[in-house]
């Protein structure tokens with residue numbers, strides 16, 4: 186008995202040693218994988234700047250970078266990937282996300298080809314911890330290019346509990362709030378709708394601290410005032426008033442009310458804004474926006490997805506199969522909505538017609554448009570919803586190439602990172618998505634992902650599927 190137990194102990198320790206060595210070998214293999222060069226042969230490269238396809242290209246990837254984009258470069262040690270029939274695009278960005286779930290959903294971004302995100306409001310401590318885990322290689326996830334922390338708002342008893350807000354009323358409070366946000370590690374200031382005095386004081390303090398202001402257009406601030414105060418991006422599509430002949434009167438009443446400390450009169454209805462659309466006035470305001478290099482994140486997805494929730498269509502999204510059970514449960518409507526009527530659908534169509542008009546105006550003036558989705562809310566599957574946003578932008582009148590730019594080159598330019606990110610060019614970081622079909626022929630082809638390159642590391646279809654299945 187003694188002998189046999191000794192034998193058993195020996196076997197265990199032997200096994201232990203074997204496991205130990207295979208672990209070491211595995212480490213060596215995986216580190217050599219990360220350091221491996223890849224040559225994607227004969228691939229069609231999408232030039233997002235020109236909106237064109239360069240076919241028959243060989244793309245060499247190594248040391249985290251795109252080493253060469255050209256023809257028939259031989260690379261002795263590179264693993265060759267057949268790119269025939271495939272299309273290479275820069276990886277995508279999500280410019281309006283909220284990452285406040287109790288578990289990190291970062292892998293969903295990567296699995297959908299989104300490698301850069303801007304967080305527009307979430308608890309910073311948790312976000313920074315996830316960011317550190319990604320940097321340390323403990324978790325897969327996107328680059329958090331910038332995070333807002335707690336948005337500035339007028340004191341708001343109805344605030345969304347998941348997004349901490351900073352309530353401000355006076356100029357002093359506006360200034361102090363900016364200092365505090367900076368101390369907390371916020372990269373920029375996101376206004377919701379702070380009062381005028383607080384907004385202007387906060388914007389001034391942010392300028393002194395070289396912190397960008399990027400967020401909603403507060404209701405008591407006109408587009409021009411926000412631009413003059415230095416706001417660098419406008420979130421959502423709050424330009425209806427700036428495109429209406431009612432703007433001057435409505436703003437006058439709001440400023441008056443702020444001065445007197447009274448409640449501002451109710452604003453015009455959406456229908457009134459539609460009816461008073463003034464193209465010349467709109468163009469003037471948008472030209473001002475463009476000439477000051479102020480960009481916009483229209484976030485069409487929230488409205489469209491809300492419609493889909495109302496009409497039951499959101500429950501049919503194919504990407505729901507990737508959503509972890511706990512999250513899907515929390516999204517389920519308490520009471521199922523009655524099906525939408527033909528009149529409902531007609532109203533939604535008309536409403537989108539007006540949205541499209543604004544998007545086309547922005548695009549024709551040349552205002553930089555960026556893709557963002559306000560993900561965090563129900564049925565906006567992180568990462569995958571960016572692809573939906575691109576489809577809505579095309580539906581609203583952008584070409585597929587213009588839509589693609591809103592999630593690649595335009596965000597890179599916004600952050601001054603266009604030398605290293607945003608397009609498939611020699612010398613840039615190898616954050617890429619290899620597609621099975623041409624996104625310029627049909628923007629929904631961005632979802633036909635063959636593989637993702639994350640800083641030069643290959644995640645092929647099998648690996649992406651494994652990631653998605655593991656968390657389900």
Ligand SMILES: [Zn+2]
Nearest residue numbers: 281283305559
């Ligand atoms: Zn938001």
